[in-house]
Amino acid sequence: AKTWILKQHFEGFPEDSDFELRQEELPEPKDGEVLVEAVFLSVDPYMRVILSKNPAFPVGCHVVGRCGWRTHTVSDGTGLTRVLTDWPQDIPLSLALGGLGMPGLTALYGLEEVLTIKSGETVLVNAAAGAVGTVVGQIAKLKGCKVVGSVGSDAKVSYLKELGFDHVFNYKTVSSLEEALKQASPDGYDCYFENVGGDFFSAALPQMKVFGRIAVCGGISLYNDKEPQTGPYPHLSMIFKQLKMEGFLVGRWEHKNEESLKRMLTWVKEGKLKCREHVTTGFENMPAAFMGMLQGENTGKALIKI
Ligand code: NDP
Numbered sequence: 001a002k003t004w005i006l007k008q009h010f011e012g013f014p015e016d017s018d019f020e021l022r023q024e025e026l027p028e029p030k031d032g033e034v035l036v037e038a039v040f041l042s043v044d045p046y047m048r049v050i051l052s053k054n055p056a057f058p059v060g061c062h063v064v065g066r067c068g069w070r071t072h073t074v075s076d077g078t079g080l081t082r083v084l085t086d087w088p089q090d091i092p093l094s095l096a097l098g099g100l101g102m103p104g105l106t107a108l109y110g111l112e113e114v115l116t117i118k119s120g121e122t123v124l125v126n127a128a129a130g131a132v133g134t135v136v137g138q139i140a141k142l143k144g145c146k147v148v149g150s151v152g153s154d155a156k157v158s159y160l161k162e163l164g165f166d167h168v169f170n171y172k173t174v175s176s177l178e179e180a181l182k183q184a185s186p187d188g189y190d191c192y193f194e195n196v197g198g199d200f201f202s203a204a205l206p207q208m209k210v211f212g213r214i215a216v217c218g219g220i221s222l223y224n225d226k227e228p229q230t231g232p233y234p235h236l237s238m239i240f241k242q243l244k245m246e247g248f249l250v251g252r253w254e255h256k257n258e259e260s261l262k263r264m265l266t267w268v269k270e271g272k273l274k275c276r277e278h279v280t281t282g283f284e285n286m287p288a289a290f291m292g293m294l295q296g297e298n299t300g301k302a303l304i305k306i
Pocket of ligand 1: 102103106127128129130131132133150151152153156195196216217218219220221222248249250251293294295296297298299300301302
């Protein structure tokens with residue numbers, strides 16, 4: 001197997017020298033084990049079973065699992081999930097890592113379970129052209145909401161407008177986040193799907209409506225900070241707007257995944273949910289693709305095709 005090793009924890013933004021490519025000899029699978037081969041990799045890899053001594057995973061089936069950045073893995077099946085068995089031929093299997101996988105479910109649960117969005121409400125989402133954000137906006141539109149997105153390039157602005165977002169702005173070029181948020185929705189926001197943190201979060205909180213709800217999904221602007229940020233955040237907005245804020249991890253609703261994926265698959269088939277992918281070819285390019293994703297090179301789900 002080829003495997004990418006993290007040589008040392010990142011000091012600030014990751015660099016090429018933090019990663020090392022190694023070759024590894026794998027043992028023969030024992031009874032109950034399978035040998036899986038990566039077909040597509042994301043930060044959460046998706047593979048096919050090429051040798052099996054475990055009846056739950058017949059040879060040739062496709063699975064999703066967290067096996068690391070590696071081409072091959074011997075596994076006893078723990079943490080491997082089979083891709084829906086009735087996956088339609090005409091839907092790319094790679095969507096099992098994107099809109100029809102963990103990122104898509106994150107969007108769905110954030111909207112339905114945490115924010116409990118209702119038709120007619122205004123939803124704000126940042127990192128809106130990413131794997132999670134594109135699905136957030138489209139599902140919110142399907143449910144009759146007005147959607148405002150924030151992204152880091154004009155090409156992403158155009159793409160999200162094509163997808164039906166009501167208002168999209170480029171956070172890198174607006175003169176003031178506060179003004180951009182006000183202009184996009186002068187009446188404020190009922191719901192805020194938060195992926196970014198930092199300055200954006202501070203600017204968005206005061207723009208919430210009274211009794212607004214915030215789902216804290218991610219904080220991508222903070223992940224490479226050498227020192228954790230401690231604020232200050234607009235504490236008083238929380239009080240005077242009587243806001244409700246909840247952090248969440250997608251795994252909380254794992255028991256609903258199969259039913260949820262079937263629902264989302266129907267939207268994909270009906271053309272109501274579009275899932276763009278940003279595919280880089282070659283296992284060797286994994287660190288570059290990872291760093292590119294952190295810098296916003298991707299529109300939709302960032303993937304490596306082996
Ligand atoms: P994306 O596909 O959205 O990729 C990340 C995007 O973030 C980049 O394309 C870039 O787009 C944007 N970005 C990077 N740096 C900044 C910054 N400083 N400020 C604003 N935007 C930035 O990733 P995912 O869709 O996979 O993940 C989105 C978020 O959801 C992440 O924070 C992730 O950690 C979180 N997440 C949480 C889960 C949970 O269970 N809670 C599960 C899955 C994901 P741009 O060009 O717009 O800057």
